[in-house]
Amino acid sequence: MDGNAAGATRPDVKLVIAKKENTPFVKGRRKFFRYRDLGVSDATGGTMRAQVMEAITGMTEPTGWHVHHCQAQFIYVLKGWVELEFEDGTRTRMETGDAGLIPGEMKHNEIATSDDVEILELSIPGPMGTTPCDPPAARG
Structure with a gap:
């Protein structure tokens, strides 16, 4: 028995194991971060x-x-901290063990980080473009 419910089909997702020694950090969209791709985008077809x-x-x-x-x-947040602000007025400092889900297209700003911050980031779908935008309108 394959573990799937009777008649169910397996999603088109490949098994991927990202070993630290085979997934080096590289430069990316922010000059103060380096990034390690965990192979999920390729394994899920994006x-x-x-x-x-x-x-x-x-x-x-x-x-x-x-x-x-x-x-x-x-x-x-795997290590350290990051301070963020959001279009709805939320301003927060996320520390080790904290998690957040940010809706797509929500205006936000990363204000500061610790020197040792490490963050696991997931996005759906896989390709995630980033566009600068105007700050949200002042709330009164």
């Missing part, structure tokens, strides 16, 4: 993406307001 972001240095300036073009972005 349905989902997973990567680890690690600080090269702490942030020297906020990222600026931006949106990500995806359905959702999930972040889990």
Whole structure:
């Protein structure tokens, strides 16, 4: 028996094991982070993406307001901390063990990080574009 419910078909997802020694950190969209692709995008045909972001240095300036073009972005802080602000007025400092789900197209700004921050980031779908945007309108 294959473990699937009777008549169920397995999703078109491949098994992937990302070993640290085979998935090196590389440069990416932020100059103060390096990124490690965990192979999920290839294994899911782009349905989902997973990567680890690690600080090269702490942030020297906020990222600026931006949106990500995806359905959702999930972040889990593995080490250190990151400060974020969102279009709805939420401002938070996420520390080791904290997690957040950011809806796609939601305006947000990364304000600061610790020098040792590490974050696991997932997005659906896998390709996730980033576009700078104007800050949200002032709330009164």
